[in-house]
Amino acid sequence: MKALLQRVTDASVTVEGAIISQIDTGMLIFVCAMPDDTDNTAKALALKISKLRLFKDDAGKMNLSLAQTGGGALVVSQFTLAADTSRGTRPGFSYAAKPDLAETLYLQFAGALRDLGIPVQTGKFGADMSVALTNDGPVTIWLDTDS
Known part of the structure; x- marks a missing residue:
């Protein structure tokens, strides 16, 4: 799985003009299943993310995890994280998991975070979403379970 993490002071997802989910301080996580x-990949990624020390402690150092x-x-599910830009100028997305598998793993990942005690909101799989965020720091981290 691929994930792009952004530490945020707030973030929301809007579908068809209506906000469907939002958080205050925390992490916006774009995920792409390969x-x-x-299921084990999704659980391992959730565990790693829950423990990453990306939040400031009282001394201002990044020593605290989301948990x-x-x-x-x-x-938020984002298949474009699997973009192949090696040929031409139009990205290809054939490296991403097929929609049925991708949706299952996306939901398993979100569920694994919940099981770790993290409050989770989600986007809407397959929808045309607008994502709004205030990146805190900015802190943006790229994770790939294949690396």
Whole structure:
């Protein structure tokens, strides 16, 4: 799985003009399932993200995890993280998991974060979404379970 994490002071997802989910301080997580990913991949990624120390402690150092801060996670499926830009100028997306598998793994990932005690909101799989956020820091981290 691929994930792009952004530490945020707030974030929301809007579909067809209506806000469907939102968080205050926490993490916006864009995720992309790949064809070889499994439930174990989703759980391992959720565990890693829950423990990453991306939030400031009282001394201003990034020493606290999402789990320690009590912040929320807004999880949004984004197949474009699997973009192949090696040929031409139009990205290809054939490296991303097929929609049925991708949706299953997306929901398993969100569920795994919930199981770790993190409040989770989600986007709407397959929808045309507008995502609004205030990136805090800015802190943006790229994760790939294949690396």
